[in-house]
Amino acid sequence: MIINSRFFDRSELIGFIALALLLFIILPLTLDIFRLNLVAKYLTYAFVAIGLVLCWGYGGILSLGQGVFFGLGGYCMAMYLKLEASSVANTKIQSTPGIPDFMDWNQITELPMFWKPFHSFPLTLLAIILVPGIFAFIIGAAMFKRRVGGVYFAIITQAIAAILTILIVGQQGYTGGINGITDLRTLHGWDIRTDHAKFILYFVEVLLLFGCIVVAQFIRLTKLGRILVAMREKEDRVRFSGYSVANFKIFAFCVAAVFAAIGGALFTLEVGFMSPSFVGIVPSIEMVIYTAVGGRMSIFGAVWGSLLVNFAKTSLSESFPQLWLFGLGALFIAVVLLFPGGLSGIWQDYVQPRIDRLISSRKPKSGNGWADKSVADSAPAE
Amino acid sequence: MLVGHQPKEFLLAVEALTVSFDGFKAVNDLSFYVEENEIRVIIGPNGAGKTTVLDLICGKTKATSGSIQFRGKELTRMKENEIVQAGVGRKFQTPSVYDDLTVFENLEISYPRGRTVFGALTFQRDAAVRQRVEEVAEMIFLKDKLDMYADLLSHGQKQWLEIGMLLIQDPDLLMLDEPVAGMSVSERAKTAELLNRIIKDRSVLVIEHDMKFVEDIAHKVTVLHQGQILSEGTMEHVKNDPKVIEVYLGH
Numbered sequence: 154m155i156i157n158s159r160f161f162d163r164s165e166l167i168g169f170i171a172l173a174l175l176l177f178i179i180l181p182l183t184l185d186i187f188r189l190n191l192v193a194k195y196l197t198y199a200f201v202a203i204g205l206v207l208c209w210g211y212g213g214i215l216s217l218g219q220g221v222f223f224g225l226g227g228y229c230m231a232m233y234l235k236l237e238a239s240s241v242a243n244t245k246i247q248s249t250p251g252i253p254d255f256m257d258w259n260q261i262t263e264l265p266m267f268w269k270p271f272h273s274f275p276l277t278l279l280a281i282i283l284v285p286g287i288f289a290f291i292i293g294a295a296m297f298k299r300r301v302g303g304v305y306f307a308i309i310t311q312a313i314a315a316i317l318t319i320l321i322v323g324q325q326g327y328t329g330g331i332n333g334i335t336d337l338r339t340l341h342g343w344d345i346r347t348d349h350a351k352f353i354l355y356f357v358e359v360l361l362l363f364g365c366i367v368v369a370q371f372i373r374l375t376k377l378g379r380i381l382v383a384m385r386e387k388e389d390r391v392r393f394s395g396y397s398v399a400n401f402k403i404f405a406f407c408v409a410a411v412f413a414a415i416g417g418a419l420f421t422l423e424v425g426f427m428s429p430s431f432v433g434i435v436p437s438i439e440m441v442i443y444t445a446v447g448g449r450m451s452i453f454g455a456v457w458g459s460l461l462v463n464f465a466k467t468s469l470s471e472s473f474p475q476l477w478l479f480g481l482g483a484l485f486i487a488v489v490l491l492f493p494g495g496l497s498g499i500w501q502d503y504v505q506p507r508i509d510r511l512i513s514s515r516k517p518k519s520g521n522g523w524a525d526k527s528v529a530d531s532a533p534a535e
Numbered sequence: 536m537l538v539g540h541q542p543k544e545f546l547l548a549v550e551a552l553t554v555s556f557d558g559f560k561a562v563n564d565l566s567f568y569v570e571e572n573e574i575r576v577i578i579g580p581n582g583a584g585k586t587t588v589l590d591l592i593c594g595k596t597k598a599t600s601g602s603i604q605f606r607g608k609e610l611t612r613m614k615e616n617e618i619v620q621a622g623v624g625r626k627f628q629t630p631s632v633y634d635d636l637t638v639f640e641n642l643e644i645s646y647p648r649g650r651t652v653f654g655a656l657t658f659q660r661d662a663a664v665r666q667r668v669e670e671v672a673e674m675i676f677l678k679d680k681l682d683m684y685a686d687l688l689s690h691g692q693k694q695w696l697e698i699g700m701l702l703i704q705d706p707d708l709l710m711l712d713e714p715v716a717g718m719s720v721s722e723r724a725k726t727a728e729l730l731n732r733i734i735k736d737r738s739v740l741v742i743e744h745d746m747k748f749v750e751d752i753a754h755k756v757t758v759l760h761q762g763q764i765l766s767e768g769t770m771e772h773v774k775n776d777p778k779v780i781e782v783y784l785g786h
Contacts, residue, residue, distance in 0.1 A: 377655035379640050383633040390631040390697075393593060394645045394704065395619035396655075404652045 160370065164505060168453035169366075176359045186348045193355045193423045195463035196362055197223075200416025202444040202455035203362075203369050204409030209441070210449035211378060212405040213385030214302070218310030219413045219440045221317050222285040224432030226414025228321075228328070229284055231427035232268060233277035234337035234345075235329075254336070259326030268327075274341050281418045282411055289410030293403035300399075302388075311434055318433040333428025337421070345422055358419045362456070365412050369452050372408065381405055413440075442485045448497030457496055545604075546571045546738050547592070547708055552601035554591060561587045563762040565601070569708070574739045576749045578773075579759035580783050585742045586628065588759070589710050592740075593625040594618045605708065620650070624706030628713050630693035634686035638677050638696060641685050642668045645700040667703060675699035675729065691722035695729065702733050709733070710740045715748055727751055746784075758783060 161169055180192055201219050208214050241250045247257040252264050270276045292313065296306055321328045329335070337345070344350055372378055380401055384391045392398050421427045430436070439462075447458020462484070470477040492499055547569040554562045562584045569575050577585050590596040592603055594615040603610040610618050619625075633641050646667065649658035672678045675695040680688065685696060694714060701709060714730065715723045727748055730739075734752070743749050749756065749770065756773045758765040760783070766776040773779055 372656070375656050376643070376649055376658035376660075377652065379636055380644060380655055382635050383641075383644055386633050386635060387631050389595070390627070390633070390700075391644070392615045393595075393619055393625050393627075394700065395616050395647065395650045397614070397616045397651075400652050401655070 160374070164501070165370075165453070168451075172453055172456060173363070176362070177356075181352070181355065186351055189355055190351045190423060191467065192460070193351070193358055194420065195460050196358055196456070197416040197420040197423060198440060198443055198463060199362060199456040199459040200365055200419070201409075201413040201440045202447060202459045203365050203452055204412035205441060205444040206449055206452050206455045207369055207372060207381070208405045208409035209444065210451075211373065211381040211385065212402060213381075214402055214406060215307045215441070216310045216406065216409065216437075217307045217434070217441060218312075218314040218437050219409065220432045220434075220437035221310070221314050222289060222410040222413035223417035223420070223436070223440070224317065224321075224427070224429070225285040225288060226281045226417030227421045227427040227431060228334065228417075229271070229277060229281045229414075230418035230421040231334040231337060232271040233274065234340060234421065235334045236264075236268065236271055237340070237342075238336060238338045253329070253334070255329045255332070255334075256326055261326045265327055281414055285410045285414035285417075286407050289407045290403060293406040294399075297399035297402040297406075302402075311437065314432060314434050314437045318429045321429040321432065329428075331429060333426055333430070335426040335428075337425050340422065346425060351423070354419075354422055358423070361415060361419065365415065366452055366456070369408075369412075373452070377401065377404070439481065442481060442488075444495075445485060445488050446495050448495030448500075450494065451497030454495055454497030454500075461496070544571075545569060546573075546606065547740075548602075548604040549588075549592070550602050550604070552588075552591060552598055552603060554587060554596060554599045560762050562591065565759075565763060567757055567764065567767065569738050569740060572736065572738060574734055574741070574752055574754045575757060576741045576743055576753040576755075577757050577759060578743065578746075578749060578783065579765070582761075583759040584762040585759055586712055587762075589625060589712055589740065589742065592618075592708075592710065593623055595625075616650070619704070619706075620647075622707035624701040624704050624709050626697050626701055626709075626711045626714060628716065630690065630697050632685045632688075632693050632696045632700070635684065637682055637684055638672065638688070639668055639681040641696055642671055642699055642703050645703045647704055671699045671703045674702065674732065676725065691718045691726075694718065694722075694726070698726075698729065698733070706737065708738045708740065712742050713744065714741065715743065715745055723748070 176196075181189060184192065201223055205216070205219060208216060235253045239251065239253045244250045244252070244254065244257070247254065249257055249262045252261065256264070270280060292310070296302075296309065301309065322331045324330070339345060345354065380391060380396060384398055384401060388398055391401075417427075417431070420431065443459040443462050444455050445458070446462050447456065448454030462481070466477060466481070469480060473480075488495055494501065545568040549568070550566045552562055552565045553560060565584075565588065567575075577588065579585055587596060591598050592605075592610060594610065594613060598611045601611070605618075605621060605623060608621055610621070610623070613621070633644070636644070643660065643664060646664055648664075649655050669678065669681070672681055675698060677688075677692060677696060677699065680692070685693065688696060694717075698711070698714065711730075715726050718726060723745070730752060741749075741752070753770050755768065756770050757767045758773055758776075758779050765782065766773050766779045768776075774784065
């Protein structure tokens with residue numbers, strides 16, 4: 154029977170273990186703290202990519218504005234850190250001590266209302282989830298209830314990313330403008346700039362990443378995961394089977410937004426600042442490329458995609474800064490045209506069958522396609 | 536609804552239904568009534584508005600004016616998924632199944648439980664679900680194909696699968712749009728047998744061109760022409776109606 158009660162099938166289990174080994178053991182042991190911090194930065198995009206797997210890969214909702222949620226999460230965290238760095242003692246040379254430096258430069262004399270909750274760490278954590286979540290809910294409800302989808306939705310999300318960037322840049326006194334929120338020092342009194350803190354933050358991030366992987370996998374395995382696939386193919390059939398398609402789309406979009414926001418908040422911690430350059434159209438499209446390269450139907454593929462494309466970006470943009478964006482564009486086109494399944498598709502279509510053949514050639518019994526698959530599925534993981 | 540004025544309580548009462556697309560009236564002042572457990576076949580030449588009538592009932596198209604009462608509920612004001620939940624099921628003309636899911640999963644999605652987001656997250660594939668899916672799969676001749684991806688089914692099998700998806704929904708009114716179109720002769724016979732079995736205990740509204748098939752199943756036939764009723768009655772009556780012979784059967 155197709156009832157598969159296990160959480161991961163065999164190849165997913167291998168993917169899970171391989172990723173855990175790499176992130177928890179191999180990288181921390183082999184990389185110096187500078188490189189490890191780079192990996193941590195790459196991994197913040199993996200959160201976005203996992204959300205996109207659910208939303209785009211499964212639900213068929215292409216959002217070209219995930220940078221918005223990444224940014225909102227990042228800014229929420231940055232506001233907390235900035236307030237902590239702007240204590241009266243630290244800012245006594247300002248004309249108004251106790252407010253962030255950029256506000257002082259912009260002749261603002263009082264902390265704006267919407268900054269006040271970010272004095273509290275618990276409220277900040279709540280805001281990192283709620284602000285992007287609610288924003289995604291509003292966008293989703295406005296679009297999906299009106300049956301806006303496909304390319305139109307993608308363009309609108311892109312427009313929102315552009316608008317938010319302009320808003321942040323324009324409201325310099327409240328947001329830090331084009332420079333973003335910089336000079337962040339401590340998290341709840343703990344200095345985040347030391348090597349030791351970076352090392353610990355890396356592990357916190359990897360743990361959270363695996364948390365998101367597990368949540369995404371859980372959603373994928375429920376009936377909701379199958380409805381997302383069904384919706385992507387035959388929206389009308391789902392609607393005429395008694396489901397409110399819009400609600401399911403809103404849910405997928407909100408989950409993707411919250412994942413992106415967690416990534417954004419961690420980005421601020423790892424990198425030490427947040428700026429509108431991580432919010433706009435270009436970063437949003439790059440996030441989609443990470444997902445496409447890794448494989449938009451694969452949660453683990455999304456993590457690999459984020460790591461590899463960012464690694465390539467760092468190495469290549471150091472040597473060929475002008476060529477890099479063309480390279481990225483070419484990579485995206487190549488993946489879409491030649492390998493729509495991305496890296497995980499290549500693995501499943503070319504590598505996995507060879508491994509299976511290697512294993513099954515040692516076993517006495519082997520059958521054809523379907524039988525083979527069910528045997529592999531019901532066999533205990535090796 | 537209609538109590539007192541009508542001799543019987545109708546399951547579905549369509550009254551003065553009109554829909555116009557940019558001035559073109561695809562359905563024009565149409566009224567008809569479907570009783571409980573009745574099998575009604577709608578026939579008519581191409582462009583008569585048959586599929587549009589089904590679209591109007593299931594909420595896919597919004598009516599310009601008129602009313603559609605189902606068990607006393609006004610369907611013209613309800614959303615598609617609410618209409619389904621009220622007990623109206625619709626099969627589309629081209630087989631509409633989920634290619635990337637297995638036959639089992641296709642049927643399971645149509646199982647009438649866990650239709651909200653939270654319900655879908657907490658949905659358990661328990662014994663009742665499995666039993667019902669297997670039961671339906673047996674009826675639609677796909678019992679040994681439960682694990683197969685719907686993509687790999689033949690055209691006829693996809694049609695059956697979609698009928699099965701409706702069946703598992705257990706609607707009070709089942710609407711089928713050309714259920715035997717594009718099927719081989721043997722598949723047609725099997726489908727007729729299948730339909731005869733599943734139309735028990737529910738009302739069915741069928742659009743079909745195959746007159747042999749219509750004669751086999753119809754209690755009553757409605758002939759549409761240019762969005763209006765040309766003739767209505769038993770197959771015998773309709774067949775001998777000179778107007779019907781003129782515009783439809785004569786060709």
